[in-house]
Amino acid sequence: MPGHHPARSRRTTERKGDVRERAILDTCEALLAQKGYDAMTVGDIAQGAGITRGALYFYYGSKQEVVTALVARTVEHLWERSRATAQTDDPRQAIAAAMQRTVELWNEHGLIMRTAIDLSLTVPEIGELWKHTADLFVTAITAVLERAGIQAGTEPDQASAMARALCWMIERTFYHASQESREKLQEASETCEHIWLTSAGLTI
Amino acid sequence: MPGHHPARSRRTTERKGDVRERAILDTCEALLAQKGYDAMTVGDIAQGAGITRGALYFYYGSKQEVVTALVARTVEHLWERSRATAQTDDPRQAIAAAMQRTVELWNEHGLIMRTAIDLSLTVPEIGELWKHTADLFVTAITAVLERAGIQAGTEPDQASAMARALCWMIERTFYHASQESREKLQEASETCEHIWLTSAGLTI
DNA sequence: GATAAAAATCGACACTGTGTAGACTTTCTG
DNA sequence: CAGAAAGTCTACACAGTGTCGATTTTTATC
Numbered sequence: 001m002p003g004h005h006p007a008r009s010r011r012t013t014e015r016k017g018d019v020r021e022r023a024i025l026d027t028c029e030a031l032l033a034q035k036g037y038d039a040m041t042v043g044d045i046a047q048g049a050g051i052t053r054g055a056l057y058f059y060y061g062s063k064q065e066v067v068t069a070l071v072a073r074t075v076e077h078l079w080e081r082s083r084a085t086a087q088t089d090d091p092r093q094a095i096a097a098a099m100q101r102t103v104e105l106w107n108e109h110g111l112i113m114r115t116a117i118d119l120s121l122t123v124p125e126i127g128e129l130w131k132h133t134a135d136l137f138v139t140a141i142t143a144v145l146e147r148a149g150i151q152a153g154t155e156p157d158q159a160s161a162m163a164r165a166l167c168w169m170i171e172r173t174f175y176h177a178s179q180e181s182r183e184k185l186q187e188a189s190e191t192c193e194h195i196w197l198t199s200a201g202l203t204i
Numbered sequence: 205m206p207g208h209h210p211a212r213s214r215r216t217t218e219r220k221g222d223v224r225e226r227a228i229l230d231t232c233e234a235l236l237a238q239k240g241y242d243a244m245t246v247g248d249i250a251q252g253a254g255i256t257r258g259a260l261y262f263y264y265g266s267k268q269e270v271v272t273a274l275v276a277r278t279v280e281h282l283w284e285r286s287r288a289t290a291q292t293d294d295p296r297q298a299i300a301a302a303m304q305r306t307v308e309l310w311n312e313h314g315l316i317m318r319t320a321i322d323l324s325l326t327v328p329e330i331g332e333l334w335k336h337t338a339d340l341f342v343t344a345i346t347a348v349l350e351r352a353g354i355q356a357g358t359e360p361d362q363a364s365a366m367a368r369a370l371c372w373m374i375e376r377t378f379y380h381a382s383q384e385s386r387e388k389l390q391e392a393s394e395t396c397e398h399i400w401l402t403s404a405g406l407t408i
Numbered sequence: 409g410a411t412a413a414a415a416a417t418c419g420a421c422a423c424t425g426t427g428t429a430g431a432c433t434t435t436c437t438g
Numbered sequence: 439c440a441g442a443a444a445g446t447c448t449a450c451a452c453a454g455t456g457t458c459g460a461t462t463t464t465t466a467t468c
Contacts (some may be wrong), residue, residue: 016435017444055446058429085374118325122242156394163411167394168380169373176372190360191369199399201407220464221415245454259417373450 015102021059023049025070037067037119067115068125074112075129078105091148092202098140099193102170105186110185116172117175123202138167141196149201164195214365216253224262229274241271241323242286247294271319272329278316279333282309286340295352296406302344303397307389314382314389321379342371345400352404 008141016125031040042063046056060066085101088094106113120127146152154160170192177188197203231252235244246267250260264270274277289305292298311318324331345367350356358364374396381392 015444020445036325042427043425051445052447053426054428054448058445062427118322121240121322156294156391157398161391161395162399165377165392165399166375168376169369172372172376173369187365188369191365194361195366195369195399195403198405199402201402203405219415224416246456247454255416256418257455258419258457262416266456 009016017059020049021069024056024059024066025073028066028070029112032067032115037115044068058174064119064123064125067119068129071112071116071119071125071126071129074109074134075116077109078133079136081105082140084168089147091144091200092197094144094147095193095196095200095202098144099196101128102174103189106174106178106185107182110174114175114178117171134167134171137170138163141166145200148202150200162199166199169195217359223265224253224255225273228260228263228270229258229277232270232274233316234272236274236319246270254279268323268327270331271323272327272333275316275320275323275333277328278313279320279337281313282337283340285309286344293351295348295404296401298348298351299400299404299406300398302348303393306378307393310378310382310388310389314378318379318382321375336373338375341374345370349404352406354404364405370396370403373399 024045028040028045031044031048035044035116040063042056043053045063045066046053049056056066061068081101085097088097100196116126116130116133119187120130138160142152142159145159145163150162151157152159173188173192177184228249232244232249233250235252238244239248244267246260247257249270249362250257253260260270262272285305290299290300318331320334320337324334342364346356346363349363349367354363354366355361356363377392377396378389381388
């Protein structure tokens with residue numbers, strides 16, 4: 001978290017280490033795409049970032065910490081975008097907008113989102129990050145369902161529980177589709193939107 | 205795959221190795237529950253099965269192979285049960301029956317099913333097994349949707365695509381719920397059932 | 409029930425990847 | 439420009455994996 005002193009930070013010199021840190025995360029992301037988490041070794045990351053393993057351990061305590069930082073970086077991006085979403089009163093529009101945004105997120109960050117999901121079990125910190133992200137979605141979906149007339153509450157046929165199930169549906173469907181192609185992602189989005197609409201009682 | 209010779213296998217002596225093989229898989233399952241995949245070492249499994257690492261490698265070539273065999277054993281169980289399910293003409297009944305069966309499967313085999321899902325990425329063989337299992341579900345859901353009057357086809361609002369999304373919804377929802385408790389699993393089931401029903405146009 | 413082939417087991421070894429330690433060099437800062 | 443902080447490196451100790459050849463146990467057969 002840089003930039004602590006709001007006053008007195010004329011240009012914030014940008015340490016050499018900050019550049020390296022970014023290089024490490026960038027390399028990690030590239031390797032994740034190339035060979036996947038398991039095959040990727042700490043040595044690989046260091047080499048890609050132009051340093052030795054020893055030096056890398058100055059920045060991060062382990063491979064898991066590197067990936068956690070990478071996920072955190074991406075996930076913060078998601079949260080920002082989530083906050084900056086325009087609110088609509090018409091549920092149909094809200095749903096369409098949300099799905100559109102979701103497609104964009106998965107197009108841009110699919111790799112990291114899949115990685116986060118995969119490692120949620122293994123790496124508790126990543127699990128927390130993703131859980132928080134999912135909660136944002138669930139909250140948003142719940143709000144839309146309620147505005148569409150679904151009764152609020154946590155019973156199986158009430159908004160909260162339904163939102164959770166719909167969230168998992170979207171997560172998993174996009175997870176798989178994003179491994180295939182942009183077209184599949186678009187199709188997946190339309191299917192999810194359709195199910196969301198009918199669940200909200202907004203049959204066409 | 206034992207029992208090749210339908211004729212001439214009076215009692216099928218049951219080699220010592222068959223017992224060991226089972227012991228290995230049983231131990232593996234127990235350890236998976238205790239410490240999880242990553243923390244579980246080949247040495248642990250061997251020790252639990254009462255042999256040394258060296259001996260274990262006589263049976264399985266790697267930790268992944270052991271777990272793959274374990275998943276295969278469980279998944280075959282699922283397929284069997286899947287085949288043995290009574291067919292109903294009433295979609296509502298079919299959905300209720302399917303969800304009931306799914307709850308039972310996750311209650312009994314949740315650990316292994318979660319493991320299979322987690323390792324689908326990493327271990328191609330497990331990925332195949334799980335993909336096949338999911339396909340069975342998708343096919344079944346598709347059939348029910350069509351019988352309920354949803355148009356057949358792969359377009360986003362047609363039976364096949366919807367079935368896939370619903371399948372992922374159920375998978376993910378049960379995945380999470382089965383980590384919590386039987387009660388959560390039951391609630392999750394009811395939520396999924398409700399969404400499935402409305403998606404099929406069977407509003408109450 | 410003796411015996412030879414097949415099945416099963418073991419301990420030791422080589423290898424790969426991880427994480428740590430201490431010495432050394434570069435970069436800041438007053 | 440001197441001392442501190444930040445960054446880097448090489449070497450090492452350690453965990454776990456998978457392989458090999460020697461050895462023992464089981465099993466089938468006469």
